[in-house]
Amino acid sequence: xxxxxxxxxxxxxxxxxxxxxxxxxxxxxxxxxxxxxxxxxxxxxxxxxxxxxxxxxxxxxxxxxxxxxxxxxxxxxxxxxxxxxxxxxxxxxxxxxxxxxxxxxxxxxxxxxxxxxxxxxxxxxxxxxxxxxxxxxxxxxxxxxxxxxxxxxxxxxxxxxxxxxxxxxxxxxxxxxxxxxxxxxxxxxxxxxxxxxxxxxxxxxxxxxxxxxxxxxxxxxxxxxxxxxxxxxxxxxxxxxxxxxxxxxxxxxxxxxxxxxxxxxxxxxxxxxxxxxxxxxxxxxxxxxxxxxxxxxxxxxxxxxxxxxxxxxxxxxxxxxxxxxxxxxxxxxxxxxxxxxxxxxxxxxxxxxxxxxxxxxxxxxxxxxxxxxxxxxxxxxxxxxxxxxxx
Amino acid sequence: xxxxxxxxxxxxxxxxxxxxxxxxxxxxxxxxxxxxxxxxxxxxxxxxxxxxxxxxxxxxxxxxxxxxxxxxxxxxxxxxxxxxxxxxxxxxxxxxxxxxxxxxxxxxxxxxxxxxxxxxxxxxxxxxxxxxxxxxxxxxxxxxxxxxxxxxxxxxxxxxxxxxxxxxxxxxxxxxxxxxxxxxxxxxxxxxxxxxxxxxxxxxxxxxxxxxxxxxxxxxxxxxxxxxxxxxxxxxxxxxxxxxxxxxxxxxxxxxxxxxxxxxxxxxxxxxxxxxxxxxxxxxxxxxxxxxxxxxxxxxxxxxxxxxxxxxxxxxxxxxxxxxxxxxxxxxxxxxxxxxxxxxxxxxxxxxxxxxxxxxxxxxxxxxxxx
Numbered sequence: 001x002x003x004x005x006x007x008x009x010x011x012x013x014x015x016x017x018x019x020x021x022x023x024x025x026x027x028x029x030x031x032x033x034x035x036x037x038x039x040x041x042x043x044x045x046x047x048x049x050x051x052x053x054x055x056x057x058x059x060x061x062x063x064x065x066x067x068x069x070x071x072x073x074x075x076x077x078x079x080x081x082x083x084x085x086x087x088x089x090x091x092x093x094x095x096x097x098x099x100x101x102x103x104x105x106x107x108x109x110x111x112x113x114x115x116x117x118x119x120x121x122x123x124x125x126x127x128x129x130x131x132x133x134x135x136x137x138x139x140x141x142x143x144x145x146x147x148x149x150x151x152x153x154x155x156x157x158x159x160x161x162x163x164x165x166x167x168x169x170x171x172x173x174x175x176x177x178x179x180x181x182x183x184x185x186x187x188x189x190x191x192x193x194x195x196x197x198x199x200x201x202x203x204x205x206x207x208x209x210x211x212x213x214x215x216x217x218x219x220x221x222x223x224x225x226x227x228x229x230x231x232x233x234x235x236x237x238x239x240x241x242x243x244x245x246x247x248x249x250x251x252x253x254x255x256x257x258x259x260x261x262x263x264x265x266x267x268x269x270x271x272x273x274x275x276x277x278x279x280x281x282x283x284x285x286x287x288x289x290x291x292x293x294x295x296x297x298x299x300x301x302x303x304x305x306x307x308x309x310x311x312x313x314x315x316x317x318x319x320x321x322x323x324x325x326x327x328x329x330x331x332x333x334x335x336x337x338x339x340x341x342x343x344x345x346x347x348x349x350x351x352x353x354x355x356x357x358x359x360x361x362x363x364x365x366x367x368x369x370x371x372x373x374x375x376x377x378x379x380x381x382x383x384x385x386x387x388x389x390x391x
Numbered sequence: 392x393x394x395x396x397x398x399x400x401x402x403x404x405x406x407x408x409x410x411x412x413x414x415x416x417x418x419x420x421x422x423x424x425x426x427x428x429x430x431x432x433x434x435x436x437x438x439x440x441x442x443x444x445x446x447x448x449x450x451x452x453x454x455x456x457x458x459x460x461x462x463x464x465x466x467x468x469x470x471x472x473x474x475x476x477x478x479x480x481x482x483x484x485x486x487x488x489x490x491x492x493x494x495x496x497x498x499x500x501x502x503x504x505x506x507x508x509x510x511x512x513x514x515x516x517x518x519x520x521x522x523x524x525x526x527x528x529x530x531x532x533x534x535x536x537x538x539x540x541x542x543x544x545x546x547x548x549x550x551x552x553x554x555x556x557x558x559x560x561x562x563x564x565x566x567x568x569x570x571x572x573x574x575x576x577x578x579x580x581x582x583x584x585x586x587x588x589x590x591x592x593x594x595x596x597x598x599x600x601x602x603x604x605x606x607x608x609x610x611x612x613x614x615x616x617x618x619x620x621x622x623x624x625x626x627x628x629x630x631x632x633x634x635x636x637x638x639x640x641x642x643x644x645x646x647x648x649x650x651x652x653x654x655x656x657x658x659x660x661x662x663x664x665x666x667x668x669x670x671x672x673x674x675x676x677x678x679x680x681x682x683x684x685x686x687x688x689x690x691x692x693x694x695x696x697x698x699x700x701x702x703x704x705x706x707x708x709x710x711x712x713x714x715x716x717x718x719x720x721x722x723x724x725x726x727x728x729x730x731x732x733x734x735x736x737x738x739x740x741x742x743x744x745x746x747x748x749x750x751x752x753x754x755x756x757x758x759x760x761x762x
Contacts, residue, residue, distance in 0.1 A: 001679075001680065002392065288677065289695075291759055296394050299394040317670075382659045383658065
């Protein structure tokens with residue numbers, strides 16, 4: 001038992017740190033460090049920079065063009081990116097659909113789709129949730145009917161994150177109503193430029209346009225864009241979730257944001273207020289404890305001994321912590337958080353209604369309420385955790 | 392970075408677990424509580440399997456093990472609600488071997504390891520709460536050494552210990568001394584505590600003492616940090632068993648025709664319990680693995696750990712009783728004893744509020760496991 005990374009791992013971290021420092025555009029990291037709005041171009045620029053280095057596919061095995069890193073190396077890479085103020089990589093391509101294509105796609109599908117994901121050229125979206133299917137995802141209704149070489153897709157997806165930028169979307173669609181709801185679902189890749197696909201951004205409580213409704217109206221999808229077998233899509237989607245993913249905890253970003261919270265508390269004059277400072281101290285302990293849990297999972301993965309079944313805990317705790325730091329930042333600024341200045345969410349705002357750092361705090365707090373809802377609501381996660389304790 | 396235990400550590404765990412399961416039954420424990428809360432024979436058995444000398448160097452008759460072994464042992468003792476204060480043997484072993492003069496080492500270390508002598512750290516005074524220092528106990532030079540005047544309270548075992556490690560003011564500093572219980576001017580008053588173990592107060596009137604170290608504050612802080620790590624590990628053992636007992640009960644107990652483990656309100660509560668358990672385990676590992684860091688990092692880390700583990704103990708203890716319902720508040724059933732142990736552990740070596748203050752005071756710009 002020990003708490004230090006190996007010399008090789010430390011060297012690896014240093015290598016990543018230097019590369020990120022030299023290659024992450026400062027206008028982008030400025031926005032991340034100040035919670036300002038990131039454009040499609042900002043995301044794409046960083047994705048392509050990573051793609052050129054071969055690191056947008058940082059979780060992939062070598063046989064598919066990834067670096068073949070260990071779980072610890074992946075963690076260190078994610079940490080260095082987060083601490084440097086890199087935007088979070090939009091996960092739908094490299095983290096979510098790519099592993100499914102690798103495990104269940106045909107060689108032709110792999111050759112067709114993986115290079116565009118690894119390079120950052122193609123923007124992928126995720127089509128899972130529907131208006132009537134949130135936590136109960138298997139009740140989804142979007143239909144795909146086989147007609148010759150094609151599927152005809154009809155229905156609606158919603159909460160599609162950044163779908164307004166999407167070029168391709170991977171969808172769970174219903175191909176059968178026989179048997180249990182889970183057994184009639186298929187995994188389909190759809191070109192969002194296909195006739196009949198329409199996207200409507202949903203304005204969120206913080207004024208942002210981060211999620212969308214996506215309609216499919218008699219959309220013709222070539223059958224060779226079906227992954228694996230028809231009616232097995234649920235298994236593939238679950239396979240995706242079953243991989244122990246420590247980055248769901250987002251602990252690296254939490255460490256960066258804790259530093260920011262302390263700066264904000266200083267600027268706001270509450271850092272030495274005992275009542276406020278104790279709240280930061282509690283959060284600090286929460287973050288250390290979460291990081292220890294993440295490290296325990298990594299260690300278990302590395303050694304293969306004593307596998308840990310605590311992914312649900314990581315999601316619950318990580319999301320609660322994200323909400324808490326955004327809440328404390330807003331509270332630190334006090335009444336200065338209240339003026340609503342949408343322009344101040346953009347870089348370079350020169351107004352003087354409030355100090356520039358105050359403007360994004362309340363919108364970010366509002367925005368972060370999503371974290372305990374998405375990715376399987378925390379109540380669903382509690383069901384899963386309870387299962388491990390009570391059977 | 393690795394959280395696996397070595398084969399030797401697993402063997403040590405098995406040995407302690409076996410002793411607890413075979414030799415330390417709930418009935419034996421109850422008899423020990425009724426007899427005052429300290430079973431000298433049980434303490435001797437712990438010494439026989441090498442636990443009292445865990446932090447005593449091999450040259451002095453111990454095993455010279457490190458924090459991870461200490462943690463493994465404390466977890467298992469916690470699981471069995473063992474009353475005998477092994478954490479005190481860990482503290483005494485580390486302080487005597489790490490800070491003690493040759494005289495102090497030779498007089499006490501091998502006896503500590505063999506279980507012949509029970510040594511405890513006596514640092515709390517009625518007015519000091521959890522603050523670390525000499526309090527109002529004062530040391531003066533005498534012809535044949537040192538004399539102490541003052542008093543300490545709520546120290547483990549007290550009237551059944553053989554010697555005390557006592558912080559006292561010496562020339563404006565906190566120094567640490569060893570005082571034998573049978574020395575002149577030493578009086579103790581023993582009592583039982585809430586968790587069934589024994590403690591008491593100590594009064595020193597011109598009591599002869601051996602100087603352990605003049606740098607007593609450093610040593611005291613180190614000793615208390617060893618105590619914190621031990622308490623965190625012990626807590627994890629207690630918590631593990633508490634959660635297991637509660638889960639078992641919920642699957643057995645039927646109401647409205649079904650087992651109460653089927654009710655979602657209770658299932659979600661258990662998910663929160665599991666969260667607190669794993670956070671506590673994570674921070675107990677953290678405490679143990681930071682124990683040999685330089686003092687500043689060590690103190691901060693140990694305060695962070697004790698805060699988290701304290702919160703976990705309070706939450707899980709209260710929830711375990713609640714989820715048991717009426718049987719949880721009886722003396723007859725074992726759950727209330729786990730609850731009281733958790734409560735007392737939270738208030739040992741500084742409670743959650745105290746350690747939150749420590750974390751707050753020691754906060755730096757960057758934070759995290761490696762900060």
